[in-house]
Amino acid sequence: MTQLLRVQNFNVSSDGFGAGEGQSLERPFGHADPGQMFAWAGATASWPNRTDPGGSRGLDDYLVRDFHHNIGAEIMGRNKFSPQRGPWQDHEWQGWWGDEPPFHTPVFVMTHHERPSFTLSDTTFHFVGGDPADVLDQARKAAGDKDVRLGGGAATVREFLDADLVDTLHVAVSPGVVLGSGSRLWESPEELLDRFHCDVVPSPSGVIHHLFWRK
Amino acid sequence: MTQLLRVQNFNVSSDGFGAGEGQSLERPFGHADPGQMFAWAGATASWPNRTDPGGSRGLDDYLVRDFHHNIGAEIMGRNKFSPQRGPWQDHEWQGWWGDEPPFHTPVFVMTHHERPSFTLSDTTFHFVGGDPADVLDQARKAAGDKDVRLGGGAATVREFLDADLVDTLHVAVSPGVVLGSGSRLWESPEELLDRFHCDVVPSPSGVIHHLFWRK
Numbered sequence: 408m409t410q411l412l413r414v415q416n417f418n419v420s421s422d423g424f425g426a427g428e429g430q431s432l433e434r435p436f437g438h439a440d441p442g443q444m445f446a447w448a449g450a451t452a453s454w455p456n457r458t459d460p461g462g463s464r465g466l467d468d469y470l471v472r473d474f475h476h477n478i479g480a481e482i483m484g485r486n487k488f489s490p491q492r493g494p495w496q497d498h499e500w501q502g503w504w505g506d507e508p509p510f511h512t513p514v515f516v517m518t519h520h521e522r523p524s525f526t527l528s529d530t531t532f533h534f535v536g537g538d539p540a541d542v543l544d545q546a547r548k549a550a551g552d553k554d555v556r557l558g559g560g561a562a563t564v565r566e567f568l569d570a571d572l573v574d575t576l577h578v579a580v581s582p583g584v585v586l587g588s589g590s591r592l593w594e595s596p597e598e599l600l601d602r603f604h605c606d607v608v609p610s611p612s613g614v615i616h617h618l619f620w621r622k
Numbered sequence: 623m624t625q626l627l628r629v630q631n632f633n634v635s636s637d638g639f640g641a642g643e644g645q646s647l648e649r650p651f652g653h654a655d656p657g658q659m660f661a662w663a664g665a666t667a668s669w670p671n672r673t674d675p676g677g678s679r680g681l682d683d684y685l686v687r688d689f690h691h692n693i694g695a696e697i698m699g700r701n702k703f704s705p706q707r708g709p710w711q712d713h714e715w716q717g718w719w720g721d722e723p724p725f726h727t728p729v730f731v732m733t734h735h736e737r738p739s740f741t742l743s744d745t746t747f748h749f750v751g752g753d754p755a756d757v758l759d760q761a762r763k764a765a766g767d768k769d770v771r772l773g774g775g776a777a778t779v780r781e782f783l784d785a786d787l788v789d790t791l792h793v794a795v796s797p798g799v800v801l802g803s804g805s806r807l808w809e810s811p812e813e814l815l816d817r818f819h820c821d822v823v824p825s826p827s828g829v830i831h832h833l834f835w836r837k
Contacts, residue, residue, distance in 0.1 A: 452835075610821070
């Protein structure tokens, strides 16, 4: 079995930004409204933060519930983990996700600044330097015979795309959301078509799923 | 968590038949050509019978790889299990699937004719009478906290639909396949819209996925 590096449920605005400008503790996605960006996922039955038993079970739900399918580790950028920049001021910040992070696997946070690993529920966070190929190598070992998820943000996905290490990408484009500036994934999905096949699948919810896999 | 009864990857012709007429040992789908019916699934990376490492990883692959997602048991009709009708002539027939059936859970075969359970690899087949609600009750217990898959054929899916026991259905319609007669699921998918929501999702491969969930 090939061990894949997969981007799953990555959201961008219609103009290609994964987050807005000005990330802070109060606004993890900067001037972007995550409620609007993730509305399609939040409406599904499989959305992990759902508190009532309802939710849709159509196309969008397949994509949401596939998030964990055969995933043994995640790689994320420092800015997905934390609003802080530079050396760690202390080790109190443990991510945005509370006591039960939704990963349930080892997570490798890419950073130039050392920090000890820690565990919350069934998720262990490791802090690793090195280039994308090195980090992927560590994540693959931790994932056993499963795949590795590349969790973002956009700059981190770009880094791995530029190093040609990504095998599949699912990008959900929200046509009604225009950000103008922020953390950019692409100018246009067509940039990837030289290296990837792509199914463009408009969902009845309005979001447009882009499903890429290597040629 | 609600324990669902789910139809997954059920294929029908453009005129609504799950199989043709004249099932036999040589032709499990009667006059229908399974190669044509399942071509969309066979082209995916996750198709269980794939022997080479290729295959698509777009929309169709999500649906194929979801086949086992959170499934703890399957219910199938006698005619999905065997080309024989009436009392079992002997117990040599063990299904169409060889020594490693693709279910990996308990399977409940609905039949009026008693037969001892048997196990092949990690699949155990049980032979059960009773009405759909009774059979579902047994399958639910065997599934633990997971869902139950309703595997078909069309007559069995109809029986459970008529008893209003189905929670979600994924039906893949092959527009290029016209059978004229056989085992019918529906005259039109619109028959189900009084009780179900439906996402109609045309795949780039040509097949049209119909994803139903209860209103």
